[in-house]
Amino acid sequence: MRQVTIVGAGKIGEVIADFLVSSGDYAVSVVDRDAKVLARLAQALPSTTLRQIDVTDARQLAAVLAGQDALINACPFDLSESLARAAVSARSHYLDLTEDVGSARTIRALADGAQTAVVPQCGLAPGFISIAAYDLARRFDELHDVHMRVGALPKFPSNGLKYNLTWSTDGLINEYLNPCEAIVGGVLKEMPALEELEHFSLDGDDYEAFNTSGGLGTLCDTLNGRVRNLNYRTVRYPGHRDVMKLLLHDLRLGERRALLKEILESSIPVTMQDVVLVFVNVSGMRDGLLMQETFARKIYSREVGGRMRSAIHVTTASAICAVLDLLMDGRLPQQGFVRQEDICLDEFLSNRFGRHYVTDGEEPQTAASGGLRQQP
Known part of the structure; x- marks a missing residue:
C-alpha cells in the first residue's frame, strides 16, 4: 500500500x-x-x-x-x-x-x-486543461491558435457578481491581480489580468471570459516558437468582470487583499451547486489543410461515495489523484520536473479518478457539434 x-x-x-x-x-x-x-x-x-x-x-x-x-x-x-x-x-x-x-x-x-x-499544478487549471490542450495541439503539423477557457460557476447565480465562492479566496484574488502569460503573434508576453474580454455561448448559455493568471501552467514554455497565439481565460457569467474591476482597481481593494478576502467571504456564500466548464479550441495545418479541433466538457456537482461534492472539488481532487495514480504506476517520469503536458489524455481519462471528467459516457464535443457560438 x-x-x-x-x-x-x-x-x-x-x-x-x-x-x-x-x-x-x-x-x-x-x-x-x-x-x-x-x-x-x-x-x-x-x-x-x-x-x-x-x-x-x-x-x-x-x-x-x-x-x-x-x-x-x-x-x-x-x-x-x-x-x-x-x-x-x-x-x-x-x-x-x-x-x-x-x-x-x-x-x-x-x-x-x-x-x-x-x-506542480495538478488541478483543473492549471492542470487538466494543459493535458487536454496539448493532446489536441500535438495532432497538428503547424499550430496557429490554442485557446483555453475554464470556469467554475454557480448553477443558480443570485447576486451582482453572479458568482459564489467555490474555491480558495486567496487563489481567486491572486489570479485576478497577477500578470498573465500568453503568446501573441509568436511572441511570449505578459498580459494584464481581467483584460481581453470576450463573450460567447455554449449549449444556449451566455458567458464572458477574460485573462487570469496561472492557468496555462508550463504550456507557454512548451509551445513557444511553435504556436502563433496561445492564451488562457477564465469563464464567468456576463457582468462579473466589470464588478471585479470596480472592486480591485477603482476601489483599490487589490492593494488590500486581506480586506477584500474578508469582504468576499463574509458576503458571498459558498455553494455546492456548481458547474465546471472546460473548453479548448486549437487550429492549425494538418495534411495541407487548415483544421480546427475542440474539446469541451460541462461537469456538475455530484454525490461521490455518499457525500455531495462540488464540481470544482471533484475536478480538482480527481485530477491530482489521477496524476498520483499514473506516477505510482510508473507511467510518468520518476525523477525531476514533470509537466502536465507530459501526461497522456487517454490514460488520464481511463484512470479511475480521471473518469470524473467523462460525463455520462459521452465523448468530448468536437467542432462539428456546434456547441460554441461566438458573440459579437
Whole structure:
C-alpha cells in the first residue's frame, strides 16, 4: 500500500483524502496546524491518520515525511516552495495545485537533480486543461491558435457578481491581480489580468471570459516558437468582470487583499451547486489543410461515495489523484520536473479518478457539434 501525506486539511484536502482512502490502495496521513479543521476531518474520514503539526517547521515536517511515497500539497500557494523543498529532501514525490506562477517557477528549479518526481499544478487549471490542450495541439503539423477557457460557476447565480465562492479566496484574488502569460503573434508576453474580454455561448448559455493568471501552467514554455497565439481565460457569467474591476482597481481593494478576502467571504456564500466548464479550441495545418479541433466538457456537482461534492472539488481532487495514480504506476517520469503536458489524455481519462471528467459516457464535443457560438 502506498504511503501518502496530504498537507492541508481544508475542503480540497478532505476530498483528495476521501478519494485516495476509498480506493483502498493508499494509506493516507493528513497534517495541518489547525486542530479544529483536523477534528472535522476526523468525523468525515475516521480511517485517515491525522497529525497536528506546524508545517512551516522543517524538522516536524521531515519527521512526518519519513518513509512516505508522496506529499500532496493542498495548502495556499505561499507554502509551496517550503513543502516542495521538504519533499525533495525526504525523497518523496511532490504534487500540488498551485496557480501561482512565481511559486511554480521556484518549484521547477528545485526539481533539478531531484531523485523523485516534482509535479506542480495538478488541478483543473492549471492542470487538466494543459493535458487536454496539448493532446489536441500535438495532432497538428503547424499550430496557429490554442485557446483555453475554464470556469467554475454557480448553477443558480443570485447576486451582482453572479458568482459564489467555490474555491480558495486567496487563489481567486491572486489570479485576478497577477500578470498573465500568453503568446501573441509568436511572441511570449505578459498580459494584464481581467483584460481581453470576450463573450460567447455554449449549449444556449451566455458567458464572458477574460485573462487570469496561472492557468496555462508550463504550456507557454512548451509551445513557444511553435504556436502563433496561445492564451488562457477564465469563464464567468456576463457582468462579473466589470464588478471585479470596480472592486480591485477603482476601489483599490487589490492593494488590500486581506480586506477584500474578508469582504468576499463574509458576503458571498459558498455553494455546492456548481458547474465546471472546460473548453479548448486549437487550429492549425494538418495534411495541407487548415483544421480546427475542440474539446469541451460541462461537469456538475455530484454525490461521490455518499457525500455531495462540488464540481470544482471533484475536478480538482480527481485530477491530482489521477496524476498520483499514473506516477505510482510508473507511467510518468520518476525523477525531476514533470509537466502536465507530459501526461497522456487517454490514460488520464481511463484512470479511475480521471473518469470524473467523462460525463455520462459521452465523448468530448468536437467542432462539428456546434456547441460554441461566438458573440459579437
